[in-house]
Amino acid sequence: MDSPLDWAALAAGLHPDGRAFIGGRRVGAADGGVFDCISPIDGRKVGEIARGRAADIEAAVSGARAAFEDGRWAWRPPRERKQTLQRLADLMRANGDELAALETLDMGKPVAMSRAVDVNAAANCIRWYAEAIDKVYDEIAPTPRTALALITREPMGVVGAIVPWNYPMLMSCWKIAPALASGNSMVLKPSEKASLTALRLAELALEAGIPEDVFNVVPGYGHEAGQALALHKEVDCIGFTGSTRTGRAIMQYAGQSNLKRVHAELGGKSPFIVLADADLDAAARTCAGSIFFNQGESCNAPSRAIVERSVLAAFSERVAALAQNYQPGDPWAKGTAMGAIVDRTQLNTVLGYIAAGVDDGARLAAGGTQALEQSGGFYVTPTVFTGVTPEMKIAREEIFGPVLSVLAADGAAHAVAIANASRYGLAASIWSRDIDRALTVARALRAGTVHVNSYDDDDITVPFGGYKESGNGRDKSLHAFEKYTELKTTWIRLPGGVAG
Ligand code: NDP
Numbered sequence: 001m002d003s004p005l006d007w008a009a010l011a012a013g014l015h016p017d018g019r020a021f022i023g024g025r026r027v028g029a030a031d032g033g034v035f036d037c038i039s040p041i042d043g044r045k046v047g048e049i050a051r052g053r054a055a056d057i058e059a060a061v062s063g064a065r066a067a068f069e070d071g072r073w074a075w076r077p078p079r080e081r082k083q084t085l086q087r088l089a090d091l092m093r094a095n096g097d098e099l100a101a102l103e104t105l106d107m108g109k110p111v112a113m114s115r116a117v118d119v120n121a122a123a124n125c126i127r128w129y130a131e132a133i134d135k136v137y138d139e140i141a142p143t144p145r146t147a148l149a150l151i152t153r154e155p156m157g158v159v160g161a162i163v164p165w166n167y168p169m170l171m172s173c174w175k176i177a178p179a180l181a182s183g184n185s186m187v188l189k190p191s192e193k194a195s196l197t198a199l200r201l202a203e204l205a206l207e208a209g210i211p212e213d214v215f216n217v218v219p220g221y222g223h224e225a226g227q228a229l230a231l232h233k234e235v236d237c238i239g240f241t242g243s244t245r246t247g248r249a250i251m252q253y254a255g256q257s258n259l260k261r262v263h264a265e266l267g268g269k270s271p272f273i274v275l276a277d278a279d280l281d282a283a284a285r286t287c288a289g290s291i292f293f294n295q296g297e298s299c300n301a302p303s304r305a306i307v308e309r310s311v312l313a314a315f316s317e318r319v320a321a322l323a324q325n326y327q328p329g330d331p332w333a334k335g336t337a338m339g340a341i342v343d344r345t346q347l348n349t350v351l352g353y354i355a356a357g358v359d360d361g362a363r364l365a366a367g368g369t370q371a372l373e374q375s376g377g378f379y380v381t382p383t384v385f386t387g388v389t390p391e392m393k394i395a396r397e398e399i400f401g402p403v404l405s406v407l408a409a410d411g412a413a414h415a416v417a418i419a420n421a422s423r424y425g426l427a428a429s430i431w432s433r434d435i436d437r438a439l440t441v442a443r444a445l446r447a448g449t450v451h452v453n454s455y456d457d458d459d460i461t462v463p464f465g466g467y468k469e470s471g472n473g474r475d476k477s478l479h480a481f482e483k484y485t486e487l488k489t490t491w492i493r494l495p496g497g498v499a500g
Helices: 007-012 054-069 078-094 096-107 111-133 168-181 196-208 222-231 244-256 280-291 309-326 344-359 412-420 435-444
Strands: 020-022 025-027 034-038 045-050 147-155 158-162 185-189 215-217 237-241 261-265 271-274 304-308 363-366 383-388 403-409 427-431 449-452 485-493
Touching: 007 096, 020 054, 020 196, 054 158, 054 185, 054 215, 054 222, 078 096, 078 111, 078 168, 078 196, 096 111, 096 168, 096 196, 111 168, 158 168, 158 222, 168 185, 168 196, 168 237, 185 222, 196 215, 222 237, 222 244, 237 244, 244 261, 271 280, 271 412, 280 309, 280 403, 280 427, 304 309, 304 412, 309 363, 309 383, 309 403, 344 363, 344 383, 344 403, 403 412, 412 435, 427 435, 435 449
Parallel strands: 158 185, 158 237, 185 215, 237 261, 271 304, 271 427, 304 403, 383 403, 427 449
Antiparallel strands: 020 025, 020 215, 034 045, 147 485, 363 383
């Protein structure tokens, strides 16, 4: 039998290369700028990352534009793009341990999850779009017989992708896979808090056969590299995942520049409605599993449990007891359920929200404290607030940490009203044994994904994205091709008579 992998030793042997990837090779920032890469696990510096700015974005975008115009990737037959992307997926799997270790080192999630969830889902995403691209057909419109109208999809051109730090590799792949499969060139700007896996992916993409200049990664700060990318006039579209605040800024940059398409996957404050006839054990188990997964740093985390008053106490007791199973621990150790918060800033944000909850009069039923301070890293105990009311800050704002707010509702209609009284609309859940009631509530919820007696169901075949200020685009599924392609109509005049 294989001996278990010593993840900490593997990580200690890594010497991550933080240089940008432009034109098929590793390069430092044009002005030589760098910033430190700090691991949230112990607060130690693990390397330096190139601080890309406008000049680096310019180099990457002009290379990507030239690559698009000469057709070195865009004009390859779909089956060839498929084979190349399949090789990339294979390489990701072959290098899965290294990718998982880099992800954990950079952003603190338990390595078992990086390996089992992030690496597998990211490689699967690349493979799925590779498989799909030679199976999608264009259309012919039902016009009069005097003409033929072809409706075809063409790659956009140069796609800019800007992604966050919570699932750095997976969020990158949700953009890369459909954009590259459909023939675009790309410039990816990862989060400055977690750039390592995106940079490694670029090397693997070149090894897989994606030509130079087609896929570039420029790390750097959002207000420098990110802004330069979103303002660039040779960028045809931005696939963005991140906060609503940044999404708003990127739409403004598009307006100020070339009206590039902006597809935005933004924040959430997702409701988890529990009616009196629900299976309370299953509901509490699922709610705890989802809010504490990934340290609560999930856009769709069910951060508001809205519970019918008659079962409020029973649900709250259960979920507070279950929180104990998610105490933070060493992300390299087997069995750790929750890892480190991505950095000190985010740690302070989460602790600030916890303090606001206490100040506003909510009751701490579990957690509420920093943990493992002696490690030098950034950890928070799994936290459950009860007695939360809709106007409290912790009920309204996205915390992006392991903090659940439990609110009371007087019946299904009241629960829906509380759930929908949010500027967000990413995901939601309804728990009831009465399927008619559950579906009535599901229809009334204003959210891009609604779960009935479940949460976090996930498959690459289904679209993911939000209503309202949770965004305007959909990642995943065949619908994602719509984001990275233009629709063209070509009219062909025909004689219209009988062939003679
Ligand atoms: P941010 O909005 O702070 O950052 C996201 C990305 O945008 C980062 O790469 C960031 O760079 C960059 N950025 C920041 N400012 C600018 C700017 N002015 N111009 C261009 N780019 C900029 O989000 P977080 O990284 O903190 O991620 C958490 C957010 O992401 C949460 O709101 C979460 O809900 C959301 N999210 C949404 C998902 C969805 O599918 N709907 C999925 C996952 C997360 P830098 O890091 O260098 O500042």
